[in-house]
Amino acid sequence: MTIALDPFAAPGRNRPAPTPAAVALLAQCKRAKSVADAVPTTFANMPAPAEASAAGGEVQLIVRPTCLSDWIRWTAEVNADLRRMVHTGTTTVVRCEVGGVRTRLIGIGVPALLSADARRTGVRRG
Structure with a gap:
């Protein structure tokens, strides 16, 4: 059985320098x-814990509010722009920034x- 080696790790080979875009990402x-x-x-x-994950330089916060005031509190806490709120089936997604990171x-x-x-x-919201 042979083990495949990283061609850039072989002696005498130079690994290319990362691009500025790769370093920024x-x-x-x-x-x-x-x-x-x-x-x-x-x-x-907050009233309910959030599930958080990060991918591609963005944070995803998943919350399960039990009442409308919980949702309003979450959107206020993250300073969300409600004009950017999108309803997708059983969920609502709103973009914001948390700690200077897209969320x-x-x-x-x-x-x-x-x-x-x-x-x-009798009043329609969102």
């Missing part, structure tokens, strides 16, 4: 990972909460 990914790792302590005072706040069940509130009050 790596730094952005590290910042996003750091922000995602800090979510449990950053948002410890998607995803609210599971928010469209149903908005619909129930609209039926109750």
Whole structure:
């Protein structure tokens, strides 16, 4: 059995220098990972814990609000631009920034909460 070797690791071969864009993306990914790792302590005072992950230099926060006021509190906490809110089936996605990193706040069940509130009050939101 032979083991494939990395051709760039072979003696006498020079590994190409990373491009500035690759270096910038790596730094952005590290910042996003750091922000995602800090979510449990950053948002410890929120009504429901958020699931956080980082990929491609962006953070994804998934929340499951139990009432409309929980969702309103989350959007206020991350300073989300509600004009950028998009409803996709059973979830609502709004883009924002957390800790200087692009973030998607995803609210599971928010469209149903908005619909129930609209039926109750007669006012359509979102």
